[in-house]
Each structure stands twice: as C-alpha cells, then as structure tokens.
Amino acid sequence: MSPANATATKAGGGGSGDEYEVGKTYEVKLTTGIEFKGIVLAYDSDPHVVIFREGAIPGKCKSMMTTRTVNASFISKANLIGKCKDPLDWKKKKCFVDLSGLLEKEAIAIRRIESIGVGVTAEAQKIFDALSKTLHVKWENKDMVIMEDVRICSPYHSDSVTGGTRAANDRIKKVLNNVREKLQLSSDT
Incomplete structure (x- = not known):
C-alpha cells in the first residue's frame, strides 16, 4: 500500500482528473x-485498488468501522465531500474491527464458492443445490460427494450413485429421484 500521504489518480469512469488522497471523504x-460514502484509507497502484472506511464523516467515528476494498476502474463517480486529518487515528476514536464477524463472512463466502461446480451442466448444479438443502454435499471435480462416502457421477441419475453402505446408497438414490422429479428433469435412462 502507498504511504499515508500518497494519492491515486481516478481510473475508468472517474474522468475528472481528481485524485483519491488518503484522508479525503468521497461520495x-x-x-x-x-x-456509499467513505474516507480513503489506502491505495495500491499495482492492482489499482482503493480502500475506503465506509459511512465515515470527517471528525466522527461510529462504534464500528466498515472497510470496502474497491478496484478503482469500477468507480464511475466520486465526489469529494471533505477531508479528515488522520483517518487511521483509532486511539482517539476508539474504533475496532469485528474479527468474529469478518471470519463468519469469510466462512459464508467460502461455502458459496465451494457450492459452485466447475465444468458441470446447469442441470447438475440444480441437482446439487437441491440436495444441499437437506444433505451434506460437496463437489469433488465433477462428482457430488454426499456424507463423505456416497458419490454421484455424471449424468447424475440414480444408476450413477456409488459408494457408501447399501442403506445410504439406496437412500441417496431415492432422494436423487425425488429431486429430479421436483426439478422436472428427465428420468433415468
């Protein structure tokens, strides 16, 4: 990150030639x-990223601080509305970071990413999404793995279910057939 006195030239839709300067507040x-409204906390010129303290008003601090990292090329408009002397003077303002909240958001984001199949059909993703509402299911390449030992392979019909105990296998086949029926997908071939 650039030092506290650095500036960042607007990119993309900004166009007015203004600079993002640490400590300035923008709409x-x-x-x-x-x-959003935010104070510029930092700028990195290599990926062209600006970090804002969001919702901030110069000279005031709420009990919680929200930061937003923005690729500057996605900023279409930025109006300067003020400047504060030291946006990182946390001692006087008693601001804090909710680490448990950040970890929770990270865990949710990871789960969302892991729930997206790579290189699978839209039909396979629909089946996965439906199964994941009631079962612990994850992608392993293009296969769905349920309860760590039952696997559903392409084309995701009941005859593609393998692994696990016979009872678990039969249960997954039944659930899969019900899901395919609810989603109005073609029956087993």
Missing part, C-alpha cells in the same frame, strides 16, 4: 450501481 458510485 462514491460504482459501475454496479452501488453507492
């Missing part, structure tokens, strides 16, 4: 339509 609009 920001992203190309995705998201809008």
